[in-house]
Amino acid sequence: MKNTIFTGMATAIVTPMASDGSIDYEALGRFIEFQIENGINALVVMGTTGENATIEPEDQKKVIAYTVEKVAHRVPVIAGTGTNNTEHVLHNTKNACEVGADAILVVTPYYNKATQNGLIKHFTTVADASTLPMILYNVPGRTGCNLLPKTVAKLAEHPNIAAIKEATGNVAQMVEIMHLCGDKIDVYSGEDALTVPMMAMGGKGTISVLSNVAPKQSVAMTDACLRGDYAAAAKMQCDLLPLINALFSEVNPIPAKAGTAALGFGTDTLRLPLTPMEDATRAVLFAEMRKLGINV
DSSP, rough: OOOOOOOOOEEOOOBBOOTTTTTTHHHHHHHHHHHHHHHSEEEEEGGGGGGGGSSSSSHHHHHHHHHHHHHSSOOOOEEOOOSSSSHHHHHHHHHHHHHSEEEEEEEEOOOSOHHHHHHHHHHHHHHHHHHSSSEEEEEEHHHHHOOHHHHHHHHTTTTTTEEEEEEEHHHHHHHHHHHGGGSSSEEEEEEEGGHHHHHTTTOOOOSSSGGGOHHHHHHHHHHHHHHHHHHHHHHHHHHHHHHHHHTSSSSSSSHHHHHHHHSSSSSSSSOTTOOOOOOHHHHHHHHHHHHTOOOO
């Protein structure tokens, strides 16, 4: 049985930026403290929410290193190292290993996609080269490529592949992974709206966008699941749903960046082709944050 990387709520953190698009390390440091102070169980850095697609690999390495140093082993740091080029993933993974991350998150190759056999070869090649445990990341809505349960079951045999972030939104697919893999792989929800259903089925937690702006409320929900109080957790899930919907009213991480900037962590600046949130959807996001007592 493999070691569990974390249980509960992990934030896939935004990368705070100055108005010129440069990385704001001072704001990133404060944001890391904000997350940990509010009880978050792990941090994912340089994932999709962190705008990894438009940050150069060496700058990604610096952000991961800074996060590792700031966190100082208080929670696991999981580094996003995936791209659609296996050689690039190997380079990014080597960087994450060198700077002391606790695990890597590797997305299915996007745009060029791959067959299921190609996915097995891709993930196995990276897992073989990594000194860190890997979390597979399946988000076909963004990649156009679905990592099927039978493929996950084959990958779960690898000693370095420890978990999967499942973001299909298909509960039946998540359950099939659990059925086929048993305790060979941990399952995390990649959909904030499915945190409680997933954990009720035995999922270990969620890798979250929501917890960028509502870490305290998000952790309370997963804590309720972990102590078996699913009635309380279900109510929290329903109460948080309008905010979750607002955070996905435009493509992630546009709303998350708007929300974190309003909380004082960097500016509302994204690197092109992403642009700041539209006024109408921004107003809805801020209204839902206020309803939960989040001052913006």
